[in-house]
Amino acid sequence: MSSQAQDLQPGQNDGNLGRGQRKTKPTAKGEAYRNTLSRRGIAQGATPSQTPAQGTTQAQSQDAAQTDRRVTRSQTRGIVNNPDNATSNGTGNRHRRAPISKVKIDGLMTKIYEEIRCAAINKLSSRTNEIYAVREFLFQARLRRFFDLQPEDERENLRRCLEEYDVHHPRGGSVAQDVKRALDFPEPDRLTEFCDGPKLLLLTFCAHSASFRDVIRRSDADSRREGLSRWVDIYPVIESCKSSLELFARCFDFDWVGNLQAFEKHFDTLLRYVYSDERESLEGINQSNFGIGEGDLAETHQIPDEEESYVHHHWALPTEDDQPAVRPTIEYTVTRDMERAPFVNDFYAIVDRPRIRRKAKKAKLPVTLPLGSSLTLKQLDIIRSVILDPSNHTWPPGAFSNVLERPDFCGAAGHKCKACGVAAPDPVDQSKADNETVVIDSNGNAEPEPEHASSPGYPCQCTFNELMELRNDKRAGFTHPDSLLIELFTTNDKGRDIRSLQRIPKDTFIGEYVGEIYPVRDVDTGKTITRYGHPDGNVYHFSVPIGAPPSPGTTDNRPSFTVDSAHLGNWTRFMNHHCYPNVSFYTVNVGQVWTTVIRTVREIKFREEITVHYGPNYFYYRGLDCRCGHARCKLKNVSQGVKSRKRTRFGGEVSGSDSASISASSEEEQRNGMTKFARRGTSTKSKSATDGQDKEDVRPTGKENGKGKGKASGGGGSSKGKSKGKGKAAKKGGTRR
Numbered sequence: 001m002s003s004q005a006q007d008l009q010p011g012q013n014d015g016n017l018g019r020g021q022r023k024t025k026p027t028a029k030g031e032a033y034r035n036t037l038s039r040r041g042i043a044q045g046a047t048p049s050q051t052p053a054q055g056t057t058q059a060q061s062q063d064a065a066q067t068d069r070r071v072t073r074s075q076t077r078g079i080v081n082n083p084d085n086a087t088s089n090g091t092g093n094r095h096r097r098a099p100i101s102k103v104k105i106d107g108l109m110t111k112i113y114e115e116i117r118c119a120a121i122n123k124l125s126s127r128t129n130e131i132y133a134v135r136e137f138l139f140q141a142r143l144r145r146f147f148d149l150q151p152e153d154e155r156e157n158l159r160r161c162l163e164e165y166d167v168h169h170p171r172g173g174s175v176a177q178d179v180k181r182a183l184d185f186p187e188p189d190r191l192t193e194f195c196d197g198p199k200l201l202l203l204t205f206c207a208h209s210a211s212f213r214d215v216i217r218r219s220d221a222d223s224r225r226e227g228l229s230r231w232v233d234i235y236p237v238i239e240s241c242k243s244s245l246e247l248f249a250r251c252f253d254f255d256w257v258g259n260l261q262a263f264e265k266h267f268d269t270l271l272r273y274v275y276s277d278e279r280e281s282l283e284g285i286n287q288s289n290f291g292i293g294e295g296d297l298a299e300t301h302q303i304p305d306e307e308e309s310y311v312h313h314h315w316a317l318p319t320e321d322d323q324p325a326v327r328p329t330i331e332y333t334v335t336r337d338m339e340r341a342p343f344v345n346d347f348y349a350i351v352d353r354p355r356i357r358r359k360a361k362k363a364k365l366p367v368t369l370p371l372g373s374s375l376t377l378k379q380l381d382i383i384r385s386v387i388l389d390p391s392n393h394t395w396p397p398g399a400f401s402n403v404l405e406r407p408d409f410c411g412a413a414g415h416k417c418k419a420c421g422v423a424a425p426d427p428v429d430q431s432k433a434d435n436e437t438v439v440i441d442s443n444g445n446a447e448p449e450p451e452h453a454s455s456p457g458y459p460c461q462c463t464f465n466e467l468m469e470l471r472n473d474k475r476a477g478f479t480h481p482d483s484l485l486i487e488l489f490t491t492n493d494k495g496r497d498i499r500s501l502q503r504i505p506k507d508t509f510i511g512e513y514v515g516e517i518y519p520v521r522d523v524d525t526g527k528t529i530t531r532y533g534h535p536d537g538n539v540y541h542f543s544v545p546i547g548a549p550p551s552p553g554t555t556d557n558r559p560s561f562t563v564d565s566a567h568l569g570n571w572t573r574f575m576n577h578h579c580y581p582n583v584s585f586y587t588v589n590v591g592q593v594w595t596t597v598i599r600t601v602r603e604i605k606f607r608e609e610i611t612v613h614y615g616p617n618y619f620y621y622r623g624l625d626c627r628c629g630h631a632r633c634k635l636k637n638v639s640q641g642v643k644s645r646k647r648t649r650f651g652g653e654v655s656g657s658d659s660a661s662i663s664a665s666s667e668e669e670q671r672n673g674m675t676k677f678a679r680r681g682t683s684t685k686s687k688s689a690t691d692g693q694d695k696e697d698v699r700p701t702g703k704e705n706g707k708g709k710g711k712a713s714g715g716g717g718s719s720k721g722k723s724k725g726k727g728k729a730a731k732k733g734g735t736r737r
């Protein structure tokens with residue numbers, strides 16, 4: 001068999017290298033491989049007819065491909081290996097570049113979401129240049145669409161007419177100028193394609209993003225030269241996100257229709273000019289539909305008007321594009337505990353049953369509901385964090401600190417605030433310090449204590465906002481809860497879910513698990529309290545022990561409180577479980593309270609689900625199987641182990657444990673795969689995540705000085721009075737952000 005493969009010596013090239021390629025010294029491994037191929041006399045994977053006819057071997061093409069890859073990489077770095085070859089025939093590989101990375105495309109998509117959000121929140125009122133750019137762009141799109149909607153023979157006629165449109169026309173001169181500019185859109189086919197595919201509606205939302213307007217106008221060659229995302233790369237992603245973008249934009253109450261119609265007067269002038277007085281006879285063309293085809297603005301995800309401006313982020317993307325957006329609801333059964341507790345007020349929950357709602361309004365609050373009634377509640381705000389009045393519950397003795405009337409008060413001297421790193425001083429030292437730091441004014445009176453010194457011994461008033469601001473990497477930009485771009489969507493088998501619309505680096509605090517607070521167990525009966533939830537529904541309980549952790553090695557007998565995010569929680573309640581999650585729960589003390597925070601354990605990508613490990617018991621005690629879908633899922637058959645057990649029921653009727661709650665599990669436990677179904681809350685070891693972060697380095701911010709003049713726990717006087725005041729604020733259903 002004669003083939004060129006035999007003619008070529010190992011490591012030898014036929015001298016016919018592609019442009020921009022260079023001869024490279026073969027490695028020993030490569031040489032051995034080529035030897036083998038030569039010995040076999042045929043290139044691996046090549047068909048017999050290909051081998052001689054193509055005049056090259058697989059070895060050669062592999063070699064060429066390798067060289068080619070090297071060239072491409074080098075070119076990306078701006079190095080041309082062999083300039084002569086690179087330019088030998090004028091066209092060459094000059095335009096060959098590495099494909100735009102997914103990171104860049106994802107980054108641009110995030111920017112588009114972010115800019116739409118900014119436009120919606122700021123209403124673009126003060127940024128006149130920006131709003132003009134949006135409106136001008138939309139005018140261009142409508143004009144383009146107008147052409148497309150015309151019969152082909154009419155199109156040319158119309159174009160000529162518009163091109164001749166007089167810029168000095170006394171009435172329509174400025175319109176003429178706008179029209180001429182619009183006709184000069186650099187990539188007109190893109191607008192045509194876009195309006196025909198994803199439709200004008202999506203274009204209208206996207207027009208509010210400067211990055212979008214930029215990429216649709218810029219030629220791919222320019223983008224490639226500048227190393228930016230090309231339209232050809234970004235368009236398919238936008239198309240795949242069209243429902244998401246639409247719902248995202250709709251969830252903000254902003255006037256996108258107003259911007260689409262802003263230049264409507266132009267169209268009127270235009271029609272008058274182009275069609276003189278005959279336009280009356282033009283069927284179907286008028287000012288309001290100029291450039292808007294039938295169905296162009298049909299809504300995919302309709303949101304009822306009366307609720308549109310209520311709160312955003314509360315609509316979950318449906319599984320299919322043509323289904324309406326879903327508002328989360330809660331199937332709610334009134335339990336014994338709930339009967340005692342006041343009903344949440346109208347502001348925080350919408351009760352679907354008009355009868356109950358009327359009753360609630362008439363009777364004012366609180367309203368008691370008959371035991372066992374079932375209701376459907378609509379999930380409310382997923383941004384606001386609410387703690388309802390904890391004093392409406394019967395708490396185990398010692399659940400309240402005498403300085404702050406809330407069970408989540410961390411109350412441990414010496415414990416560092418996770419946000420600012422300042423430790424609560426020891427009570428004894430603090431009283432000494434108080435003596436030293438009393439400030440006397442010029443009249444000889446003690447200066448009033450600063451506002452924040454509401455609880456003695458606590459020098460800071462940090463909240464989760466400060467934790468994000470002080471502890472997250474500034475460069476990543478996650479310094480406020482509002483900065484997070486997230487989206488709710490519906491899954492086929494796990495209910496609703498949450499995903500990120502941006503890359504989030506590892507070790508970023510992204511959220512706080514919040515909700516209603518009540519005791520884990522009924523003090524009289526010892527049974528677990530589950531205020532919300534349904535036997536077959538979702539459970540949103542998170543248990544946190546009350547008070548400071550005991551010293552290491554001793555048994556942890558602390559009672560716990562539940563944070564129930566069933567209908568007062570924020571987005572964190574929608575995080576589903578994954579056996580290999582990307583975030584983790586930590587209960588840390590922030591300011592004066594135990595705060596359960598969510599921190600990323602690895603980088604989260606654009607459109608990646610945000611998942612957490614619910615702890616070892618959640619599925620076991622509920623007799624559920626995990627559907628995280630991971631090949632090494634540890635809990636997929638966990639329900640089989642519970643067959644002989646009485647299945648956990650809800651409604652506060654099952655005694656036993658708080659095990660159906662979500663629990664904070666340490667990263668180490670997660671790594672070990674949760675093979676043991678250890679009962680939680682029995683030893684300090686099982687609470688490792690509770691204060692697992694305390695060992696970390698902390699960054700004092702100078703807040704140590706001059707703050708926290710009140711007495712330590714047990715202190716009375718004005719400090720106590722103030723702390724009571726704070727307790728009352730919490731009672732009213734205080735909102736923390």
Ligand SMILES: C[S@@+](CC[C@H](N)C(=O)[O-])C[C@H]1O[C@@H](n2cnc3c(N)ncnc32)[C@H](O)[C@@H]1O
Nearest residue numbers: 494495496538539573574575576577626627628
């Ligand atoms: C805290 S909620 C999470 C949000 C919930 N998917 C929803 O629609 O509201 C917990 C519930 O989600 C479902 N779930 C979460 N992760 C799951 C998983 N990996 N497998 C099966 N069900 C899961 C279970 O029904 C569970 O009770």
